[in-house]
Structure formats: C-alpha cells, structure tokens
Amino acid sequence: MGTLNLESVSFRYPGRGETVLDKVSLAIPAGGIFGLLGPNGAGKTTLISILAGQLRGATGSISAGDEPLEGLRRRRPHSLGLVPQEYAFYPMLTCAENLRFFGAVQDLAGARLRERVAAAARFARIESALSRRAGRLSGGLKRRLNLAIGLLVEPEILLLDEPTAGVDPQARAFLLESIRSLAGAGRTILYTSHYMEEVEAICDRVAIIDHGRVLVSGALSEVTRDGSGLQELFMQLTHRSLRD
Amino acid sequence: MRRLLALWEKEWLALSRDVLGLAVLFLMPAAFIVVMSLALSDVFKGGAARLTGFAVMAADPKLAERLVRSLSGEGFRAAPAPADEAAARDGVRRGTPSLVLLVPRDFERALNAPLDGKSTPPKLTLLADPALPPTQLLAFRQRVLGVALALRVSAMMRRAGIAADADAFDLKHAATLNVETIGGAGRPSSVQQNTPAWLIFGMFFVVMPISSLFIVERREGTLARLVSLRVPFSMLLLGKVGPYFVVNLAQGALMLLAGRTLVPWFGGETLALPARWDLLAAVTACTSVAAIGWGLFVAVCSRTLEQATVIGGVGNILAAALGGIMVPRFVMPETMQKLSEVSPMAWALDGFHAVILRQGGAADIAAPCVKLLALALALFAAALWVHHRRRVLAPAQ
Numbered sequence: 009m010g011t012l013n014l015e016s017v018s019f020r021y022p023g024r025g026e027t028v029l030d031k032v033s034l035a036i037p038a039g040g041i042f043g044l045l046g047p048n049g050a051g052k053t054t055l056i057s058i059l060a061g062q063l064r065g066a067t068g069s070i071s072a073g074d075e076p077l078e079g080l081r082r083r084r085p086h087s088l089g090l091v092p093q094e095y096a097f098y099p100m101l102t103c104a105e106n107l108r109f110f111g112a113v114q115d116l117a118g119a120r121l122r123e124r125v126a127a128a129a130r131f132a133r134i135e136s137a138l139s140r141r142a143g144r145l146s147g148g149l150k151r152r153l154n155l156a157i158g159l160l161v162e163p164e165i166l167l168l169d170e171p172t173a174g175v176d177p178q179a180r181a182f183l184l185e186s187i188r189s190l191a192g193a194g195r196t197i198l199y200t201s202h203y204m205e206e207v208e209a210i211c212d213r214v215a216i217i218d219h220g221r222v223l224v225s226g227a228l229s230e231v232t233r234d235g236s237g238l239q240e241l242f243m244q245l246t247h248r249s250l251r252d
Numbered sequence: 253m254r255r256l257l258a259l260w261e262k263e264w265l266a267l268s269r270d271v272l273g274l275a276v277l278f279l280m281p282a283a284f285i286v287v288m289s290l291a292l293s294d295v296f297k298g299g300a301a302r303l304t305g306f307a308v309m310a311a312d313p314k315l316a317e318r319l320v321r322s323l324s325g326e327g328f329r330a331a332p333a334p335a336d337e338a339a340a341r342d343g344v345r346r347g348t349p350s351l352v353l354l355v356p357r358d359f360e361r362a363l364n365a366p367l368d369g370k371s372t373p374p375k376l377t378l379l380a381d382p383a384l385p386p387t388q389l390l391a392f393r394q395r396v397l398g399v400a401l402a403l404r405v406s407a408m409m410r411r412a413g414i415a416a417d418a419d420a421f422d423l424k425h426a427a428t429l430n431v432e433t434i435g436g437a438g439r440p441s442s443v444q445q446n447t448p449a450w451l452i453f454g455m456f457f458v459v460m461p462i463s464s465l466f467i468v469e470r471r472e473g474t475l476a477r478l479v480s481l482r483v484p485f486s487m488l489l490l491g492k493v494g495p496y497f498v499v500n501l502a503q504g505a506l507m508l509l510a511g512r513t514l515v516p517w518f519g520g521e522t523l524a525l526p527a528r529w530d531l532l533a534a535v536t537a538c539t540s541v542a543a544i545g546w547g548l549f550v551a552v553c554s555r556t557l558e559q560a561t562v563i564g565g566v567g568n569i570l571a572a573a574l575g576g577i578m579v580p581r582f583v584m585p586e587t588m589q590k591l592s593e594v595s596p597m598a599w600a601l602d603g604f605h606a607v608i609l610r611q612g613g614a615a616d617i618a619a620p621c622v623k624l625l626a627l628a629l630a631l632f633a634a635a636l637w638v639h640h641r642r643r644v645l646a647p648a649q
Contacts (some may be wrong), residue, residue, distance in 0.1 A: 086482075096476065113482055
C-alpha cells in the first residue's frame with residue numbers, strides 16, 4: 009500500500025451552513041507516523057471519520073496508493089483500522105469478550121481469532137485484565153484495550169484519534185512506545201493529539217489544521233526549521249484566543 | 253452469518269449482565285398477572301361471585317317470606333328486614349343491605365285487580381345502593397318483576413277457580429335453561445384476560461433495554477466503530493433481534509406458568525391452556541417481532557436515554573390503555589372499542605384470545621399475525637430510513 013492522498017477534501021454537515029473541511033489536501037506516506045494537529049473544532053475528528061467511512065458526502069478525492077480508498081476498503085474490508093478517541097467498546101463485557109466480538113465482526117474465527125486476540129492483548133499488555141469487565145478498568149487500561157481492538161486485523165492504515173487522552177504519564181509513555189513500534193512494515197498511521205510533545209516525539213510528518221483548512225504540512229524538521237518548537241508554531245498559526 | 257452470530261452473542265452477554273433490566277422484563281408482567289387476575293376476578297364474573305344483600309319490607313309476613321324465598325339465591329342473599337322505611341333508606345345508604353324492596357300494604361289487593369287496562373298495576377319500590385354494579389341491579393329488578401308476575405298469575409288462576417300456588421309460576425321453576433358457550437368461554441375469565449394482556453405488555457417493554465444499549469453504543473462511539481468496520485447498519489439492527497426474540501419467548505413460557513401456578517396459588521383461577529401450542533407459538537413470535545421493531549425504532553429515533561425512556565414508556569402505556577391491556581375492551585364504550593383497534597397490543601391480544609380463549613384455528617390468528625408482522629417490517633424500515641435521513645453515519649457497502 010502506498011501513500012494516502014487527500015486532494016481538495018471538503019465537507020459540511022447536512023443542515024448546517026459552515027464548512028467543516030475546506031479543500032484539505034494531504035499526503036500521508038506509508039511507513040511513518042503522520043501527526044494531525046489542530047485546536048478543538050478544527051476538523052480533525054471529522055477528517056478521521058471520513059477516512060474511516062463513518063461520514064459520507066465529502067467532496068474531493070481520497071486514494072491509497074493508486075486506487076481510491078473506498079475501492080481498497082471494498083476489496084480488502086479490514087485494511088483500515090480506527091482507534092477512536094471515545095472508549096468505543098462494551099463496558100459490560102470483559103476485555104476478552106470485547107476483543108473476541110470485534111474480531112468476529114471482522115470475520116476472524118477459530119484459531120485465527122484466538123491467535124489475534126492473544127497477540128493484540130500481548131501488544132497492549134492487557135493479558136492480565138482479559139477476564140475483567142471493560143467498564144471497571146482504569147483509564148490507562150481502557151486506552152490500551154481501545155488500541156488492542158484497533159489492531160486485531162493488523163490494518164495497513166491505522167487512524168488514531170487522540171489515543172492517549174486522559175491517561176497518566178506512565179500509560180502515555182507505554183502507548184507512545186507501542187504506537188512508534190507499529191510504524192514501519194509499510195503501515196500508514198495518522199495520529200491526532202493535543203499534546204505537542206507527543207507529536208514531536210513520535211511523528212515524522214505533521215499537519216496543522218484550523219477551521220477546516222490546512223495551515224501547514226510537511227516533515228516535522230521542515231515545519232519547525234526556524235528553531236521554534238511545534239507548540240510555538242501551533243500557537244502562532246492558530247492564535248491564542250480561547251476556542252468555544 | 254458469523255458477524256450476525258457475534259452481534260447476537262454480544263447483545264446476549266450485555267443483556268444477561270443487566271440484572272435489573274431482566275428483572276423488569278420478567279417480574280413486572282408476572283406481578284401484574286397475579287395482582288390484576290385477583291383484583292379483577294369479580295369484574296370478569298359479572299358480579300356472580302359477589303353476594304348482594306337484600307331485604308324485603310312487607311306488612312304481610314307470609315308475603316314477605318314468600319318474596320324472600322323467591323328472590324334469594326344466585327348472587328343474592330336475604331338480610332333481616334329494617335325496622336321501618338327510614339332505617340331501610342339509612343341502611344341502603346351505607347350499603348347494608350344493598351337492596352331493600354318496599355311492598356305497599358295494598359299490594360295483594362292490587363294483584364287481584366282485573367287486567368282490564370283501567371286498573372293501576374301494583375306498585376313496588378326498590379331502594380338500591382348507588383355502588384351496586386348496574387348489571388346486578390338489573391338482574392334483581394328482573395327477578396322482582398318475575399316474582400310479581402308469578403303472584404299475579406296465581407291470583408288470576410284462583411279467581412278462575414283453579415288451585416295454583418305462586419311458586420308454580422316462579423321463573424326459577426319455569427324451565428331449566430342450560431347456557432352453552434361456543435368455542436370456550438364467551439368472555440375471558442380474569443386470568444385468561446390478564447395473563448396474555450400483561451405478557452404482551454411485558455414483551456413490548458423490551459423497548460427499554462434495546463434502546464438503552466443502542467444509545468450507549470452510539471454515545472460511546474461503538475456504533476461508529478462498527479460502521480467503520482463495514483458492518484451494515486441493517487445488520488446492527490438485526491443483531492438485536494435474535495436475543496430479544498429468545499427473551500420474549502421465555503417471557504411467554506414463564507407468564508403462562510404464572511397463570512397456571514402463581515395465580516391459583518394466590519387463590520385465583522387456573523389459566524386454561526390452549527389446544528394448539530403451534531398457534532400460540534406463532535402469535536407469540538409475531539408479537540415479539542412487532543415489539544422488537546418498536547424497540548429498534550425508538551432506539552434509532554431517540555438521541556438520549558431520557559428520550560428513549562419517555563417515548564418507549566409512554567408509548568407502551570398508551571398502547572396498553574388503548575389496546576385492552578389495562579381495561580378489557582368489552583367494558584369500553586363502542587367508540588373506544590373502535591379506537592382500540594389501532595393499538596398493536598390489541599392485535600396481539602386478539603391473537604392470544606383466539607388461541608387461549610376461543611381455541612381457534614390458524615384462520616383466527618391470521619389477521620392479528622399479519623398486522624403484527626406488517627408493523628414489525630414497517631418499524632424496521634422506518635428505523636433504517638430515520639438513520640439514513642440523519643446522514644450522520646455512512647452506510648457500509
């Protein structure tokens with residue numbers, strides 16, 4: 009799978025006047041981690057939702073390598089994985105039951121399902137919590153379970169929407185290390201976060217968007233070439249006024 | 253199919269861990285069946301089980317005794333005669349006794365007056381408790397007139413020189429009348445009405461767990477995640493059908509058991525079982541899919557748990573009130589009976605009555621079953637349409 013290309017992608021929610029995404033063009037190469045930054049309401053989650061196939065009606069084109077993303081997903085339904093910012097699993101089910109369920113709806117079965125559940129649990133280090141109800145886990149364990157579910161089918165494109173929100177420093181360090189280890193092997197990772205230091209630590213390319221427009225995009229070393237840090241660049245581009 | 257089974261298993265696990273929700277689904281209708289069957293047992297017997305006290309005030313003790321003898325029995329019990337009319341009025345006002353027949357002094361003389369159209373017929377006065385059911389008042393009134401007719405005919409016979417006793421003309425001795433109802437009992441007994449009625453009510457209450465889990469799935473992003481995994485929305489809805497269908501069938505079995513065991517244990521009647529179990533299963537299945545369709549529709553339309561609770565709960569209560577669940581339709585005025593035909597719970601109740609009460613055949617349950625299935629399909633389609641119209645989530649291909 010090659011680069012994930014977005015060309016002039018625009019979107020507005022039906023019945024609402026404002027444009028949420030305005031001609032967004034990005035090139036997200038395989039084999040690295042692409043950081044997508046922006047203040048609240050900038051359009052990050054909308055963009056991820058469009059890529060994940062949750063929202064329809066976007067204009068422009070999105071392709072993965074040489075073929076449209078939609079075509080790739082039709083051909084290989086589980087080529088794309090999403091780790092949403094919500095704890096998108098069932099709190100009343102155990103971790104193992106959640107993993108088995110999300111594996112089964114992605115057509116995993118039998119020994120392959122067992123193998124992938126074990127591998128995802130091992131990767132996220134949640135083996136000891138497999139028999140515990142997901143709703144009773146700590147915030148860090150919930151984030152790790154959320155990540156493990158997204159990795160069950162080893163997707164080639166992985167969309168991570170604020171995967172470290174609300175966890176303690178130890179859990180964050182573990183998650184960042186895990187995500188970094190996922191890069192390579194031709195996998196494309198799109199990572200959104202509000203934490204600049206995280207993005208600086210694990211991403212090789214970044215884009216900052218605000219009001220649905222791309223303000224800057226490129227290699228991390230390029231966009232911070234003038235010596236200012238990512239935080240300063242972000243504040244400079246998106247201004248310091250509070251967002252509602 | 254594997255994905256559908258996974259969805260069913262997930263739904264089943266989630267439901268099985270909601271102990272309170274399950275308790276509501278099973279204990280609530282069982283409690284209603286027992287309480288309502290016992291509370292309404294007299295109403296369904298048309299007052300026959302209730303013994304209504306009456307007294308006769310007549311100057312002639314022989315006449316009074318004859319009247320008491322003729323009027324007693326079949327739900328009416330003689331009480332001591334009050335001292336005077338004022339005491340009689342006071343007693344009836346308090347309901348003890350419920351009825352007092354005042355016989356004037358010249359009653360027997362008036363009986364002997366010729367039937368030439370000029371003379372005034374003998375006058376009787378009946379004091380009645382206003383709380384007495386109208387059917388009982390009517391029954392007693394007819395009985396009094398019957399006895400008066402017997403006395404008058406016997407007087408005529410005597411005048412004609414034929415020896416005759418009034419007892420010979422008493423309606424009780426006129427003939428033996430066997431009442432035969434066709435196809436089981438004509439009207440349901442209390443337990444026959446209340447068991448299917450509250451079972452249906454309980455079945456439609458699956459709207460609560462269906463909608464609450466669905467809203468949690470939407471709120472927590474699980475639904476969006478499943479859509480991103482290309483699980484079609486229609487399959488997500490179908491994923492809720494299987495487990496709740498099983499729950500509804502279990503409700504059916506347990507509520508019949510409650511009608512057979514719990515109600516008689518508390519002193520009520522025993523539920524008569526149907527002759528055709530296959531038809532009972534068909535009616536239960538059709539009611540179940542209609543109830544699940546309603547649950548899915550409410551789940552998709554509601555944006556919050558509060559909305560789902562109000563729409564689902566109030567909708568169920570209105571449908572129950574209108575559909576003859578809370579108040580039997582045969583006691584409703586004609587307009588309300590016609591209006592009740594729009595309630596799906598009334599269709600379901602018709603189906604259950606056709607099987608349990610009238611011991612009917614497939615043709616008797618066809619109309620209610622078709623209506624319930626059509627409603628289920630319409631609600632399922634409406635849920636998909638509402639989802640599509642909101643255009644929040646993309647349909648998986």
